[in-house]
Amino acid sequence: MAEMELWFTEQQTPDLGFTCKITKTIYTAKTQYQDLAILETKQFGRMLVLDGAVQTTIADEFCYHELISHVPLFTHPNPKKVAVIGGGDGGVIREILKHDEVEKAYLIEIDKEVIEASKKYLPEISCALDDKRAEVIITDGIKFVSENKNMFDVIIVDSTDPVGPAVGLFQDSFYKAVFECLKEDGLFVAQTESPFYDQDLIKNVFHAVKSIFPITRLYLGFIPTYPSGLWSFTLGSKKYDPLEVDISRIKRIDTRYYNPELHKALFALPTFVQEII
Ligand code: AG3
Structure with missing residues (x-):
């Protein structure tokens, strides 16, 4: 049979x-x-x-984890303290710790079972969670950013879709708290879903971030297992513009998707995406 x-x-x-x-x-x-x-x-x-x-x-996690990490970390000239909101699998922490100047990377995850399952069954992704420079804090990311002011150089919001526990991570009040939680020259990136299927969300987030941060940019990457494959990231920055980075000064690190030539190219948007924002 x-x-x-x-x-x-x-x-x-x-x-x-x-x-x-x-x-x-x-x-x-x-x-x-x-x-x-x-x-x-x-x-x-x-x-x-x-x-x-x-x-x-395992096969395509590098696309997402590199895109959401290295764009902000190579836009900030000296990121020392970095926080990840969500991201319990640890993939973003692994990428952050490829940057030697990072002194501490905090994982702020609401669901400790995601971390435990990832440590046990996805060691290739979660491997850096036991690094000396990584610290795991099990709490609600919304609560964490609103209780800490002027603390981080970079914040990376690696959330699930805007349903269930992640809804609040896509709201104006959260982006205001992220602004306050960043140092005076800090910047943040959030994953913001598919430009094919989530146009209203992308537009709302972009304008919410734009009303709070002096610099707001949208960039795209390809992640085969996510809806439509085409994926968006929204960056809000107090001082540094990803499009002004001197790419000749970007250090070569071990990556399979991100590279210095892509850094600015990721922000070149197809016309239908330009029209969303
Ligand atoms: N966070 C974004 C996942 C969104 C995928 N959406 C979907 N499949 N409908 C990923 C966490 C990886 N660290």
Whole structure:
């Protein structure tokens, strides 16, 4: 008899599914905040799924983690203290710690079970969480940024989609708190979903950030397992403009997506994306 095939589908929109063949369900849990699954997929290797949405896979995590980390860290001339809001898998922390001038990287994650499952089942991604320069704080990111002022050079918001526990991470009041939490020349980046499917969200976030930060920029990258593949990031900065970076001074670090030539090119937007903002 033929072997039974198992398939996982993320319902990316009410009318579209993204389906992968899975060879094993490694782990599932209902945490205090969300449904968590670690799946072994044939195409992308291990995959972290939260509330039915693909968060990261071994094969394409570098695209997202490098894009959300190195653009802000190479825009700030001397990032010493960096915070990640969300990102419990640890992929952003791993990228941040490739920068020698970073003294401390804080992971502010609401759901400790995401960290625990990632440490156990996704060591390639979570490996830097035990680094001396990394510190994990289990708390609500909204509470954390509103209670800390003038503290960070860079804040990276690595959230889930704007549903459930992450809704507040896409609101004006959160961006105001992020502004206050940054030092006087600080900057931040947030993942802001797909320009194909989330145009209203991108527009709202862009204008909210623009009303608070002197410099606001949108950039794009390609992440194969996310809805449409095309993904947006919104950067708000008090002083440094990513488009003014002297790219000849960017140090070569070990990356597979980001490189100095891409740094400014990522901000060149297709016409339909220019029209969103
Ligand atoms: N955070 C952004 C995931 C968004 C994916 N959305 C979806 N599949 N519908 C990823 C966390 C990785 N550190």
